[in-house]
Amino acid sequence: MPEALARKPLSAASTPVSAAFRPLYRQIKDLLVQALDRGDWKPGEAIPSETELALRFQVSQGTVRKAVDELAAENLLLRRQGKGTFVSTHHEARVRFRFLRLAPNQGEVQPAESQVLDCRRVRASAEIARVLELKGGDPVVAIRRLLSFASVPTVVDDIYLPGALFKGLSAELLNGYRGPLYGFFETEFGISMVRAEEKVRAVSADADISTLLGVVQDTPILKVDRISFTYADRPVELRMGHYVTDRYHYRNSLN
Amino acid sequence: MPEALARKPLSAASTPVSAAFRPLYRQIKDLLVQALDRGDWKPGEAIPSETELALRFQVSQGTVRKAVDELAAENLLLRRQGKGTFVSTHHEARVRFRFLRLAPNQGEVQPAESQVLDCRRVRASAEIARVLELKGGDPVVAIRRLLSFASVPTVVDDIYLPGALFKGLSAELLNGYRGPLYGFFETEFGISMVRAEEKVRAVSADADISTLLGVVQDTPILKVDRISFTYADRPVELRMGHYVTDRYHYRNSLN
DNA sequence: AAGTGGTCTAGACCACGTT
C-alpha cells in the first residue's frame, strides 16, 4: 500500500484550478476500496484499527474515520463499537436482506430453499456481453434456479456470470451449498457483490415459467432484471428474476 | 427553541447504565427536525449557518455539523458549498426523481402530464384509517389521477389523504396546478413528503384500470402501494399506483 | 473582502466489548 498522499492534488503553483480537487479522505477511501478489491482483508474479517490506518497513511485519525464512515454508509464495511471495523459479508442476514427484496404479505420472512435446475457454460450474446462488459462470444455461466418458501415455488432466476471469474462452477457445487448464493460466490470465488441496479416490470408468465412456478399461463409475474457490481463498480452478474406476487411483494424504501 | 441540552442524558450518578444514551448531535438533530416540522424554515429556504446554530445550541460547530450531515444524508436538508444549507423541496428535479421511480426503457425521462379524474371527500375505511393512523370514519380525500408521458397514459394513481390536513383540496385546484403533486402539497398545504415505503406486485388490469390506461383487460400491471411520511415519521398519504410497464420500468438501486 | 460549507488536525474523554 502506497504511503505518501498528495495533499494538493493537481494544484501546485500556477493553476489553482481545483476542477479535480480530491480531498485526502477520499484518496484514502479509494485506497481502502482497492485493498478490499485485492482481497487484503476477506469478508467477515476485521480491517486494521483507525489509529493503525492513520499511522499507515500518515494522516490524522479523523481523516481515516471519514473515509471509513463513507464506506460503512455504502455498506462495504461494518463498524462495531468496541470490536472493530469489518468487511461486509453476505453470510449475514442483515446484508442478505438488502439484496432480497421479496417479503411475505403476512408473517415473518422465511428462509428460502434454493434448487438449481440448470447450470451450463455458454457464449455471451451481444446483450449479455454488453451488460457484463465482455466481448460477444466470451464464455458465460448460465444458471437457472428455483426459490421456494415453505415449499411454495415463488421465484425463478436466470443468472449469467462471466465465465472467467467462475471457473468450475457447476450445478452439483451449487446444490451442495446451504445458504445465500452471494455468500457462496464470496467464499468459493472471491467475488463480493456490493451494489446492484434493478429494473422491475409486470409481465405474463410464459409456458416455461408458469410450469416451474406452478401457476396458470399468463399469470402476472414480477420480472426483476438486476445487474450486480463488485468493488470497483465492475458488473459481474446479470440476473433476471420472475416472482409470483400473490403471497409476496417486492419491498422498497424511498428516501 | 430550547437552549440547554443534557450532555449526560439519563446517566447522572448511580446508574451509568447507558441504555438510553443519546449523543449531543442527535439531540440537536431532533431539534432541527422539530423546527422543520413546525415550519420554522420553509422548503427551499436556507437554514441558519452552522456557526449560528452552534452559537444558538451552545455546542461546537463540529457537533452541529454532524447533525446537519445526517439530515442531509436523509435528504431533509441540502448542503450547497459557499451558499448555505437549504430545506429540501419537491420543486426540484433531483428530489422528484427519488419519488418517481418510473423510467423509460429507452431515451430520456419525459415530464409527466397529470390529469385528475376524481377528487372527493369520503370516510376512511378501516384499512385506510389504520395506515394513515386515523380513526375509522374520519374524513379522507380520495383522488384518482392519470399520468401520461408524451400523451401515452401510463399510470393511474389512487391517492388517499387525511382530510384534516388537506382542507379545501379539489379537482379544480389540482388540475390548475403545473408541476409535481408533492410540490403542490408542500406549497399549498405545508405538508412535506420526506420518506416513503412501497410494496410492488404484478397484477391483472381490471375493467376500470384497463380502460383508463388504454390497454386490453388482464394486461399485466405493476401495482405500487405506497405510504408516504412527513417529518416526524407521520404517515400522510396512501397511494396505490397502477403502472403500464411495456415502455417503462420501475428502477431501483440496491446498496 | 466576507460569509458559507468542506477539510484536516490534535487532543480529551466516553461507550462498548474483550481480556
Next chain:
DNA sequence: ACGTGGTCTAGACCACTTT
C-alpha cells in the same frame, strides 16, 4: 485494564459563492 470505535471540542485553513 486495554483496545476498539464514538463523541465533542477548538482552531486553522481551503473551496466556493456572493458582495
